[in-house]
Structures are given as structure tokens and as C-alpha cells.
Amino acid sequence: MPTRVPQTDVLLTVMGAPHESDLITSVLRLSQALLESGATVQVWACGYATMLTQQGLGDSKPRNLAAWSTAYPSMAAVVQDMLAAFPGRLHWFACRFCSDDRGAVAHIEQVPTRAPAKFAEHVAAAGKTLYLGVM
Amino acid sequence: MTAAESTRALAIVERAYRGTVETQFSDALYCAFLFHRHLGGLDVLLRGPAVGYAARAARTPPLRLGGTTFSTGTEPGQGLSVLLESGVGVWAEEPDLLAYGLAGEDSLLPGVRSVPGGSMAARWSGYRAVFFL
Numbered sequence: 393m394p395t396r397v398p399q400t401d402v403l404l405t406v407m408g409a410p411h412e413s414d415l416i417t418s419v420l421r422l423s424q425a426l427l428e429s430g431a432t433v434q435v436w437a438c439g440y441a442t443m444l445t446q447q448g449l450g451d452s453k454p455r456n457l458a459a460w461s462t463a464y465p466s467m468a469a470v471v472q473d474m475l476a477a478f479p480g481r482l483h484w485f486a487c488r489f490c491s492d493d494r495g496a497v498a499h500i501e502q503v504p505t506r507a508p509a510k511f512a513e514h515v516a517a518a519g520k521t522l523y524l525g526v527m
Numbered sequence: 528m529t530a531a532e533s534t535r536a537l538a539i540v541e542r543a544y545r546g547t548v549e550t551q552f553s554d555a556l557y558c559a560f561l562f563h564r565h566l567g568g569l570d571v572l573l574r575g576p577a578v579g580y581a582a583r584a585a586r587t588p589p590l591r592l593g594g595t596t597f598s599t600g601t602e603p604g605q606g607l608s609v610l611l612e613s614g615v616g617v618w619a620e621e622p623d624l625l626a627y628g629l630a631g632e633d634s635l636l637p638g639v640r641s642v643p644g645g646s647m648a649a650r651w652s653g654y655r656a657v658f659f660l
Contacts, residue, residue, distance in 0.1 A: 411546040417600075420548055420592055428591075444549065456552045458560075458609070464599050467549045470592060477593035 395504045398483050400432040403518035405511075408525015409440035410467070415525045416444065420470070422522075427478045434483040436506070436514055439527045442491040445471050445484065445503040468500050475502045485514070534567045536656040537647070541574035547587065547600040555660045556580070556606030563615050567655070570616040571607075572647050573639075578619040580607055581639040582629055604636060611638040618642045 404423065408415040423433050437444060449466040456462055465473070475482055488505040491497060499505060506514070515521050538559050545554065556571075563569035573580055580603035589598040611617055622644040624630050635641070651657050 410549045414544045414547050416549055417547045417590075421590060424590075424592055453551060453553065456557075458557075459552065462552075462599070464551045465597070470548060470597070473593040473595060475593075477595075 395485075395506060395510075397510070397513045397517045398432070398434055399517050400434045400481075400483065401519045402426055402431060402433050403436060403514055403521040404433065405436045405438065405521060405523045406441040406525065407438050407523055407527045410444055413525075416441070416467075419524055420474070423474065423482065427482055432481045433478075434485065434514060434518065436485050436487065436511065437503075438487045438490050440490075440494065442486045442494060442496045442499075444468065445486060445499045446496055447498040447500055472500060472502060487511075533653065533655060535570055535654055536562065536566055536568070536658065537570050537572060537651065537654045538562065538658060538660040539572045539574060539647075540577040540580070540660050543575065543577035543579060543603070544601075548590070548592075548597065550601050551599050552601070554601045554603065554606060556603060556610060559615065559660060560606075560609055560613065562660075563610065563613060568614070569610075570618070570654070571610060571660075572642075573617065573619040573623075575623055576627070578623045578629060579627055580604065581617065581619050581635045582627075583634060583636050607636055607639065611636070616640070618647060620644045620647075 406419055410416045426433050444467040449468040451469045452466055453464040484503045485506045486499050486503050489508050491505055540555055585604050587600045587602045589596045617639045619641050621641050
């Protein structure tokens with residue numbers, strides 16, 4: 393079934409990589425603030441941001457040797473929780489080329505992949521597009 | 528060079544705040560603890576924005592994400608405290624402390640020492656290894 397491009401107030405295009413800075417923290421906080429204020433949001437993950445939603449991440453991070461019984465959610469779980477909290481108002485897409493280029497080929501089912509050629513459709517469907525980070 | 532220094536390594540941390548949500552506990556300081564345990568001792572030099580790790584007043588506030596509270600973000604101050612308690616020497620460069628408003632007497636976590644900018648380079652030859660973390 394073809395992926396429907398949602399009409400949203402904002403498109404957040406995540407170009408920068410996780411673990412390099414607090415960029416992803418900013419993406420999540422910005423999304424949360426927008427959603428709580430009533431706006432609709434779609435995220436397009438490019439580059440290494442496609443690693444955030446891999447099924448292989450499971451629900452939790454590897455164990456912390458210093459806090460064995462503490463649960464630390466994986467990024468896939470964090471994204472899943474956010475999508476579940478804002479049904480129909482938050483959408484998360486992964487760039488297919490960047491995913492394939494990194495072997496990130498098994499996204500969680502809530503995150504469809506999209507060909508780079510379709511990116512313009514998402515820009516057109518958003519009231520405002522923000523680019524976060526650089527590839 | 529002292530005998531104690533000759534077995535130790537120096538880890539320089541100058542890139543900071545790398546992935547509070549995705550990294551959580553497994554940051555450079557967590558890695559530093561493992562190096563300290565397994566490589567025969569470690570000292571840490573904080574430079575640039577990483578001097579903020581030593582700020583006594585720093586806190587990692589919980590985040591509201593989705594319908595839940597996310598409270599396992601990276602806490603570098605706690606990471607440094609673990610290192611200090613386990614015998615890791617922690618230094619922070621003075622020009623960067625000044626730049627980030629941490630030059631006050633009580634600004635730093637207990638046990639963190641300040642050094643003039645670049646001065647640790649004079650001690651490199653006393654370490655078994657020097658690397659960036």
C-alpha cells in the first residue's frame with residue numbers, strides 16, 4: 393500500500409547524526425512542545441538518524457554494569473512511545489537511501505521508509521520545514 | 528615522571544553533551560570508568576564545553592516525551608563522581624572554566640582540579656597513553 397503523505401504544520405528533517413551532539417534530544421523536545429501546543433508534526437530521518445528506529449535496538453539499551461536492574465529505553469522505544477502518545481498527529485519517516493546505505497533495513501513497523509525523490513512531497517505537505525544538523 | 532604516572536593513561540574529553548536521550552548512561556565517562564578499571568588507571572582532562580561536566584550545580588532535568596517522563600538522560604556530573612571515587616584524577620582547563628562561568632571557588636564538583644590552559648601537555652610523557660575520549 394503506498395505511503396500516504398500527511399499534511400502537518402511542521403516537518404522536521406533530521407540530517408545530523410545521533411550520539412554526536414544533543415541534536416536528537418532537541419528534535420524530541422521540539423516535537424513534544426509542538427505536539428503539546430496542538431500542532432501536527434512529521435519527522436524525516438536522514439543519514440545516521442535512520443539508525444534510531446531499527447527493530448534490532450529492541451525495547452531497551454544494553455545493561456548498565458553499574459545499575460544492572462535499571463531499565464533504559466532504546467531510541468526505537470522512545471520513538472514508538474511518542475508515536476503512540478500522539479496518534480495521527482506525529483509521523484516518523486526514514487529516508488530509504490540513507491537506510492539502505494547504512495544497512496538500516498529493518499525499521500519498526502510504525503516508521504515507513506521513503507525514497508529521497510519523495511522528500512519534496514513531504515516538504516509540500518508541511519506548513520514549515522526545519523532542517524536540523526548536517527549530514 | 529612518577530612510578531604511579533607511568534602506568535596511567537590520560538583521557539582528554541573536549542566534546543560534550545553527546546546524545547542525552549540516545550546515549551543515556553553509556554557516555555564517554557562510563558567508558559572512562561571501564562578504561563580506568565581495565566587499563567591500569569586513568570586521569571581525565573576536561574576541556575572546552577566538557578568543563579561543564581564538572582559544574583557542581585549542573586542537573587539533567589527529566590524530559591516529557593510522549594505520555595511519559597524520561598528520566599534516564601546522561602548525567603555527566605554523576606559519571607565524574609564515580610570516576611573520582613574510584614581514584615581517577617580529574618582536571619579542567621582554566622580558560623574554559625572562565626569562559627563557561629565556572630571560575631568561582633565553589634563552582635566545581637569536589638575533587639575536580641583546575642589547570643592552566645595547555646599545561647597538561649607538559650605531563651604527557653609521564654603517561655603510558657594519551658587519547659581523546
